Amino acid sequence: MAKDVLIEIKNLKKTFTKKTGNIFRRKITHVHAVNNVSLEINKGEILGIIGESGCGKTTTARMIMRLMKESSGDIIFDGTNLSKLNDAQTNKMRKKMQMIFQDPYDTLNPGMRILDIIMEPLNAHEKGLSYEEKVVRVQDAVEAIDLKPAEDFIYRYPHQLSGGQRQRVAIARAIILEPLFIAADEPTSMLDVSVRAGILNALLSLKKKMGLTMMFITHDLSTASYMCDRIAVMYQGRVVEIGPTKKIIHNPSHPYTKALVSVVADLNYFIENKESIILDGEVDATIVHEGCPFVSRCPHQESSCHSHPPELEKIENQHYVSCHCHLDINDQKLPVSL
Ligand SMILES: Nc1ncnc2c1ncn2[C@@H]1O[C@H](COP(=O)(O)OP(=O)(O)OP(=O)(O)O)[C@@H](O)[C@H]1O
Numbered sequence: 001m002a003k004d005v006l007i008e009i010k011n012l013k014k015t016f017t018k019k020t021g022n023i024f025r026r027k028i029t030h031v032h033a034v035n036n037v038s039l040e041i042n043k044g045e046i047l048g049i050i051g052e053s054g055c056g057k058t059t060t061a062r063m064i065m066r067l068m069k070e071s072s073g074d075i076i077f078d079g080t081n082l083s084k085l086n087d088a089q090t091n092k093m094r095k096k097m098q099m100i101f102q103d104p105y106d107t108l109n110p111g112m113r114i115l116d117i118i119m120e121p122l123n124a125h126e127k128g129l130s131y132e133e134k135v136v137r138v139q140d141a142v143e144a145i146d147l148k149p150a151e152d153f154i155y156r157y158p159h160q161l162s163g164g165q166r167q168r169v170a171i172a173r174a175i176i177l178e179p180l181f182i183a184a185d186e187p188t189s190m191l192d193v194s195v196r197a198g199i200l201n202a203l204l205s206l207k208k209k210m211g212l213t214m215m216f217i218t219h220d221l222s223t224a225s226y227m228c229d230r231i232a233v234m235y236q237g238r239v240v241e242i243g244p245t246k247k248i249i250h251n252p253s254h255p256y257t258k259a260l261v262s263v264v265a266d267l268n269y270f271i272e273n274k275e276s277i278i279l280d281g282e283v284d285a286t287i288v289h290e291g292c293p294f295v296s297r298c299p300h301q302e303s304s305c306h307s308h309p310p311e312l313e314k315i316e317n318q319h320y321v322s323c324h325c326h327l328d329i330n331d332q333k334l335p336v337s338l
């Protein structure tokens with residue numbers, strides 16, 4: 001593992017088993033939520049994860065955070081293989097990584113004051129601190145995320161804050177233990193557009209001040225292009241393209257990434273040319289594909305796309321794509337000015 005890598009994910013898989021039907025006709029289906037993902041997250045970078053609903057973004061983050069165990073594969077965090085830790089060791093490791101969720105309503109206990117909500121991780125992991133010291137730490141975290149003065153906010157309950165303020169409280173709670181890594185799972189998608197930029201900028205400034213490494217999950221390519229150093233594009237549980245943000249935006253090479261970019265860059269162009277960009281269809285994670293998982297929606301498919309899955313292949317410095325026919329479609333004109 002290179003010394004500038006904080007997290008290395010190797011061949012990560014998560015399969016959920018679903019039972020449907022009744023006792024006479026039991027049907028078991030397997031959902032391949034994450035299917036052989038390998039990637040690295042460098043120290044101090046923001047890696048964006050984008051892709052449509054159900055492609056495995058949250059499941060990947062939850063496995064890194066140890067909120068869920070992988071079916072197979074390895075996650076190496078700061079030199080430690082998380083899959084090999086026992087419960088006590090995992091609990092210790094949790095201090096170094098925190099997650100911010102999409103909906104602050106879900107994550108903040110409505111019956112607790114903001115002070116007590118943010119203090120909870122300190123109570124669990126910093127038992128040597130006095131109550132007064134913990135209050136100071138809470139105040140510092142709250143002010144670091146621009147809820148100032150802290151005393152105006154910490155004695156309130158979640159329902160006495162706006163949605164944007166609640167998400168700032170969730171962020172303060174995530175940074176209180178000074179973690180190395182934060183996974184932010186669509187942290188602004190439930191918020192009013194007017195407060196989104198404030199939250200994004202606050203995350204960027206915290207990242208700089210604290211030297212944080214982040215995984216930033218979003219559906220929105222323009223948010224990813226604003227926030228992220230590199231972007232990984234997921235489709236049906238796999239990473240289909242990964243590279244520096246500028247290369248993903250200006251030289252998208254997987255047909256799915258091209259579709260994502262063109263829909264944001266010029267909606268009219270996308271609507272007029274949809275048939276040649278992406279075919280209609282939905283993600284079905286219960287299907288095991290012999291060939292490329294994108295084949296049923298790809299307008300450029302050739303015979304090899306049906307016979308075997310493409311590997312992630314290096315196409316330029318730091319830029320990888322998993323597509324049999326990316327060379328043939330590279331000259332396809334698309335509007336790519338985000
Ligand atoms: N606990 C679970 N039990 C069964 N299936 C699950 C579970 N969690 C996720 N899945 C399935 O795994 C797949 C990936 O889900 P995941 O939540 O990771 O997607 P996502 O990319 O985060 O989607 P979204 O953008 O909608 O949040 C989906 O098909 C989902 O239905």
Ligand SMILES: [Mg+2]
Nearest residue numbers: 057058059185
């Ligand atoms: Mg999700």
